[in-house]
Amino acid sequence: MPDQNIESLSKTMLSLTDVSIGYGAESVVHNASFTLNAGQIGCLLGPSGCGKSTLLRGIAGFEQIHHGEIRMQSNILSSPLTTVSPELRKIGMVFQDFALFPHLTISENISFGLHRWQNSDRIHRVAQLLHMVGLSELGHRYPHSLSGGEQQRIALARALAPKPKLLLLDEPFSSLDVELRQTLVPEVRQILQQEQISAILVTHDQMEAFAMADQIAVMESGQIHQWDTGYNLYHKPQTRFVADFIGEGEFLQARVIDHLSVDSSLGTLQSAYGHGYNIEDNVEILIRPDDVLHDDDSTLTAKILSKHFRGSHFLYRVMMNNNQRLFCFASSHHNHAIGDEIGVVLDIDHLVMFRRNE
Numbered sequence: 001m002p003d004q005n006i007e008s009l010s011k012t013m014l015s016l017t018d019v020s021i022g023y024g025a026e027s028v029v030h031n032a033s034f035t036l037n038a039g040q041i042g043c044l045l046g047p048s049g050c051g052k053s054t055l056l057r058g059i060a061g062f063e064q065i066h067h068g069e070i071r072m073q074s075n076i077l078s079s080p081l082t083t084v085s086p087e088l089r090k091i092g093m094v095f096q097d098f099a100l101f102p103h104l105t106i107s108e109n110i111s112f113g114l115h116r117w118q119n120s121d122r123i124h125r126v127a128q129l130l131h132m133v134g135l136s137e138l139g140h141r142y143p144h145s146l147s148g149g150e151q152q153r154i155a156l157a158r159a160l161a162p163k164p165k166l167l168l169l170d171e172p173f174s175s176l177d178v179e180l181r182q183t184l185v186p187e188v189r190q191i192l193q194q195e196q197i198s199a200i201l202v203t204h205d206q207m208e209a210f211a212m213a214d215q216i217a218v219m220e221s222g223q224i225h226q227w228d229t230g231y232n233l234y235h236k237p238q239t240r241f242v243a244d245f246i247g248e249g250e251f252l253q254a255r256v257i258d259h260l261s262v263d264s265s266l267g268t269l270q271s272a273y274g275h276g277y278n279i280e281d282n283v284e285i286l287i288r289p290d291d292v293l294h295d296d297d298s299t300l301t302a303k304i305l306s307k308h309f310r311g312s313h314f315l316y317r318v319m320m321n322n323n324q325r326l327f328c329f330a331s332s333h334h335n336h337a338i339g340d341e342i343g344v345v346l347d348i349d350h351l352v353m354f355r356r357n358e
Helices: 004-011 052-060 106-114 119-132 148-160 178-195 206-212 230-235 240-245
Strands: 012-023 026-037 041-045 067-072 075-078 091-094 166-170 198-203 215-220 223-228 250-256 261-264 267-270 282-287 292-294 301-309 313-320 325-331 341-346 352-355
Touching: 012 052, 012 198, 026 052, 026 067, 026 198, 026 215, 026 223, 041 052, 041 206, 052 075, 052 091, 052 166, 052 198, 052 215, 091 148, 106 119, 106 148, 119 148, 119 178, 148 178, 178 206, 198 206, 215 230, 215 240, 223 230, 223 240, 240 250, 240 352, 250 325, 261 282, 301 325, 313 341, 325 341
Parallel strands: 041 198, 041 215, 091 166, 166 198, 292 325
Antiparallel strands: 012 026, 012 067, 067 075, 215 223, 250 261, 250 282, 261 267, 282 352, 292 341, 301 313, 301 341, 313 325
């Protein structure tokens, strides 16, 4: 049996340990730590100004770190005393504005970083990437003649051309329309998996993060609150910020009755799992839209305050009889008007709660 520590180390592509980055006396990123395994796609997710782009630039080598260390495959890239220059890190980067050279053809753009390759190898690699991004017939054209989505594919191909160990994507889809983004994001993920390249995406768009990344860091004010799968961020948030930032939901006040139950304005709520709080503790319970479902046969009713059509379903904002406001999912076939009274049922599988600050 191989040594587990050696095996684990060989699977680690990138690791950050207590990384802090600042400008002068101002600290922008504080003690950021996470590990990205080989072949995984990670994401730095958070509101504007939370430090995610600064952290990405630190990984790329464009920013000096003040504390901690950044390693790739166990080799130190950055520490307060050591910095490998960006061009020696074997890291590719895709920018928000594509940054294609307007005076070069598409093929010339892709081959830009391959000047040390043999000519035959360079031609083969460009043809391979053009085929991979579905633009084999466009190699002779110039960037201005391409659509936004086509330009983004070329920017990706150019970054992948030298076969980097890690690819960094700084909000690469933000300038594209919603429909194009929904199509392009899974395509880019598939290309990265096909090339077996690890990557880190920066975005403020949750749906983009969920569709693209295996592991997501939720950031706020320069700190990583949680590095986890999208599923766990939604269903098992570790901090109140993550619970509030990810998805929709409402917090309601409650009091702990026992290790499984709390007393709330919706009555006694129970979880299938223990929650770790003490009896009589004051807490806040997170109620997601999928915890409150529309049911015409239910005797529990609520008044519709607002509605948002999501294609397969409606997201209703409703007010319960006790004036508690919640979000509620309903099938798109149940098209009710604002002001209607509808039946609802609570379908809470587990309680997400946080200690309430008095």
